[in-house]
Amino acid sequence: MSWLNARPGTRVIVVGVIAALLAPALGRAGIVTDYAALILGTGVALAAAGLSLNLLMGYAGQISLGQASLLGVGAFASGLLTPATKLGLPFLVAIPAAALAGAAAAFLVGLPALRLRGLYLAVVTIAFAFTMTESLLKTQSIGGGSAGINLPRPQVNDFIFTRNADYLGVLLALLAFIWWFDTNVTRTTLGRAFRAIKSDEAVAASFGVNVTAYKLGAFALSGAIAGIAGLMSGHLVQTVNSDSFPYDRSLLLVVVVVVGGLGSRVGVLAAAAFYALYPVLMPHLFGDRILGYDVVIGAALLIVTMARNPSGLAGAIRQQLAERRERAVPTVAPTGGVMAMPKLPSLPRPTALPERPTADGIVLSARDIRVRFGGLVAVDDASIDVTRGRIVGLIGPNGAGKTTLFNAISGRHKPDSGRVELLGVDVSSRSAAQRAAAGLGRTFQNIGLVRDLSVNENFLLAQHTVAGYDPVSALTYFRHAGRGETELRERAAQAIAALGFERYTDTPVANLSIGQQRIVELGAVLLTAPEVVLLDEPAAGMAPAAAENLAERLVDLRNELGRTVLLIEHNIPLVLATCDELYVMAAGRVIAHGTPDEVIQDDLVLEAYLGGAVL
Amino acid sequence: MGEVFVLGAIAGGIYGLFAVATVLVYRGSGVLNFAQGEVGTLGLFLAVWLINDHGMPWVVGALAAVVVTTAIGVLFERFVVRKMGDAPRVSVAVATVGLLLFVLSGELVRVGASPKSLPGPFSGNGWRIAGVVVSPTQALSLVVALGVGVALATLLRRTDFGLGVLAAAQDPSAAQLVGVPVNRVSAFVWGAGAGLSTVACLLVAPGLGAFAPGALGRLFLFGLAAAIVGGLTSLPGAFVGGLVVGLVEASSGRIFAESSLPGVKTLAVFILLLVTLLVRPHGLFGTRESRHG
Incomplete structure (x- = not known):
């Protein structure tokens, strides 16, 4: 069937329109009874609620134990707008209003998430849920007191969606809309940024992801979907009060999302269908005794899922599939044993990349950087300059402060004093993500990739700042977002082909060998279109032959790709073979600077490395 | 004023007990156990069954409730928490959410x-006292809270096992290397946490009148807030936090009538929690953490 091969966005719209038209038709034909439509509608609304939490927990990795109260916010927002006794606004106006209210509430809940880590965030969200249901939603002005409020069914001219089957059509259309929206999140920079944050915030920032903004964005988007989901179920049951969105509903949503597979839309849909249909179908088969066990089963599955595989059932299935594919592909490197470093790709300049100063001279300068950890001065007024088109080495014994200086330069840690200039601009007060966007690429000692994303997805993520579309157009996947994505995918494919990694395109990075991961990491850094590349021990863990090969590639990086490199490395032959100049650090200070030949003769350096007494 | 203090102290003793249970688990394995309140409530229903339906003496019913819930805590540690090894602490917390929902449903x-x-x-x-009627059970709850505090402090500071508990969460592998029986410590804190929550539930239940599944969730949440206000790592802090939460609750109830602002006490404690987390995340007596959850 050709439409199955259509773009995912088109496909969900087609399915949504068909389902939305089919439901009222089946209702009128008597095939879907009023009661059945109510049950199905409950499931559709639950699926929408599940998708809202799925975005937050499954994609962005932010825990929320109070999602149901955001549903309440959406429903009550609509309750203030739509009833004829209040403002009497049309349903179509209430949808964006509910989304906005949910987004605003979630944004506020998310603010503490910037300072707090997971466990505290869980407490805040659960406390928020209690406060909503016990306090704010009980007030007369918002929640209508204990009587609650009435939410009228939507109306178009004289036609009112009174029949459940008719309203089910509306619900299906809204679910399709949310699904489409969610697809746009997962297939663009947005979803990749979320998943990078979930996996490793420092890596995300090194690819230019503004972690703060995207975290809050995840809360707001999740809240917007939750607001609509609340409106959907509110207008289905038509009366809501503060007890309509109890906190155990939030916990059930956690079950739906986690057991459904943390990040899997289909898993969420299946779990929602189970919870909608169980109370209706199962008593038919087994009698009323088994009523209520659906939640018991779900909770038990949640415990088992977490104990066995925290990425959920769908995650377990995905892993199985990946392993099967893995077995089909030989992991042995083509050169037999040692993974040679392939030629680095020469990639086209991203069209969205802003012009950068091209003048020769010093492109990276760190002045008087000082970093203290408590009483320990890890970097003691260190200064280094890196000239365009050179490979500059930074060597020194373990604990000399090399990586700490790197982190201060890349913006990962804020130094206590000192300034950093990149391409002649003072970037001292900029974040790691902003420095990455300005042309500073870096690798990490323990591999700066998102381990559970595939090679291809990492390469797409790496192009975060050069995607050429903003998050808002990503959400709607308007034309230039689509064009931008096409370009990203082409560049990623080129890089994969140049590295000879075609067979690993969809392999999670975690399944590759360390040597392969180093290659992918270098490829990813190049895809960020950096001017200056900071490499932190790229040869660590490499076989000597592979390291020799790496030396050639570093020279290519300078000569053919025109990059400037700052290199931390313990492998002295590699350093001597590649570097144009060397800085030597010991005990936080720069103790020597010069050409490799000069430095290697320096008494201070020999003393730092070997101890003075030996020589 | 005196009334607020008496009400706050009585409630605060209960929150302190919940908070101590939370702090124990946190110190022993770096996790918040969200299921504790509901596991304690399960103990209540067991006690109701034994005392009301089978005419057993109160002490027998209460003891059975504490023993059974302690066992649940130990089993959960053995078959879930330990299986998860060094998985992110949030994942373990999500598993406790599963336990909460499992017990509740x-x-x-x-x-x-x-x-x-x-x-x-x-x-x-x-x-x-100061215009407030203090029931014998409420008086007992204060005595128990104090007794538990002193007993735990003695156990933790005076015995090798107790010092092991204190060391375990800070660095499990280092603790194991110096001979701390990490598994026993972990089983102890999860069991004791569940048992202590049940004690708190047993002491607060007579004053509540009637209770249904989930009804003590709010009290447990206040205990959680108390633990965070006190600093999550400090046992005395847990009791002080309990007192602070009790006083905030009682005084907010005095300032705003429930009819003018529903749930004002919950709102006040929520604000207290938020202010604590944003201004002083390590609480009144907690230590700044090097380990991230």
Whole structure:
């Protein structure tokens, strides 16, 4: 069937329109009874609620134990707008209003998430849920007191969606809309940024992801979907009060999302269908005794899922599939044993990349950087300059402060004093993500990739700042977002082909060998279109032959790709073979600077490395 | 003023007990156990079954409740927490959310949603202090809270096992290397946490009148807030936090009538929690953490 091969966005719209038209038709034909439509509608609304939490927990990795109260916010927002006794606004106006209210509430809940880590965030969200249901939603002005409020069914001219089957059509259309929206999140920079944050915030920032903004964005988007989901179920049951969105509903949503597979839309849909249909179908088969066990089963599955595989059932299935594919592909490197470093790709300049100063001279300068950890001065007024088109080495014994200086330069840690200039601009007060966007690429000692994303997805993520579309157009996947994505995918494919990694395109990075991961990491850094590349021990863990090969590639990086490199490395032959100049650090200070030949003769350096007494 | 203090102290003792249970688990394995309140409530239903339906003495019913819930804590540690090894602490917390929902929905299926009530250990009218009637059970709860505090402090500071508990969460592998029985420590804190929560539930239940599944969730949440206000790592801090939360609750109830602002006490404690987390995340007595959850 050709439409199955259509773009995912088109496909969900087609399915949504068909389902939305089919439901009222089946209702009128008597095939879907009023009661059945109510049950199905409950499931559709639950699926929408599940998708809202799925975005937050499954994609962005932010825990929320109070999602149901955001549903309440959406429903009550609509309750203030739509009833004829209040403002009497049309349903179509209430949808964006509910989304906005949910987004605003979630944004506020998310603010503490910037300072707090997971466990505290869980407490805040659960406390928020209690406060909503016990306090704010009980007030007369918002929640209508204990009587609650009435939410009228939507109306178009004289036609009112009174029949459940008719309203089910509306619900299906809204679910399709949310699904489409969610697809746009997962297939663009947005979803990749979320998943990078979930996996490793420092890596995300090194690819230019503004972690703060995207975290809050995840809360707001999740809240917007939750607001609509609340409106959907509110207008289905038509009366809501503060007890309509109890906190155990939030916990059930956690079950739906986690057991459904943390990040899997289909898993969420299946779990929602189970919870909608169980109370209706199962008593038919087994009698009323088994009523209520659906939640018991779900909770038990949640415990088992977490104990066995925290990425959920769908995650377990995905892993199985990946392993099967893995077995089909030989992991042995083509050169037999040692993974040679392939030629680095020469990639086209991203069209969205802003012009950068091209003048020769010093492109990276760190002045008087000082970093203290408590009483320990890890970097003691260190200064280094890196000239365009050179490979500059930074060597020194373990604990000399090399990586700490790197982190201060890349913006990962804020130094206590000192300034950093990149391409002649003072970037001292900029974040790691902003420095990455300005042309500073870096690798990490323990591999700066998102381990559970595939090679291809990492390469797409790496192009975060050069995607050429903003998050808002990503959400709607308007034309230039689509064009931008096409370009990203082409560049990623080129890089994969140049590295000879075609067979690993969809392999999670975690399944590759360390040597392969180093290659992918270098490829990813190049895809960020950096001017200056900071490499932190790229040869660590490499076989000597592979390291020799790496030396050639570093020279290519300078000569053919025109990059400037700052290199931390313990492998002295590699350093001597590649570097144009060397800085030597010991005990936080720069103790020597010069050409490799000069430095290697320096008494201070020999003393730092070997101890003075030996020589 | 005196009234607020008496009300705050009585409630604060209960929150302190919940908070101590939370702090124990946190110190022993770096996790918040969200299921504790509901596991304690399960203990209540067991006590109701034994005392009301089978005419057992209060002490027997209460003891059985504490023993059974302690066992649940130990089993959960053995078969879930330990299996998860060094998985992110948030994942373990999500597993406790599963336990919470499992117990809650299990109660709803087996006991039903209709409220039950449990008598206190003593009869009697209690005493009038600063215009507040303090029941014998409420007086007992303060004594128990103090006793538990002193006993735990002695255990943790004076015994090798206790020092092991204190060391375990800071660095599990280092603790293991110096001979701390990490698994036993972990089993102890999860069991003791569940048992202590049940004690808190047993002491607060007579004053509540009737309770249904989930009804003590709010009290447990206040205990959680107390633990965070106190600093999450500090046992005395847990009791001080309990007192602070109790006082904030009682005084907010005095300033705003429930009719003008519903749930004002919950709102006040929520604000207290948020302010603590944003201004002083390590609480009143907690240590700044190097380990991230």
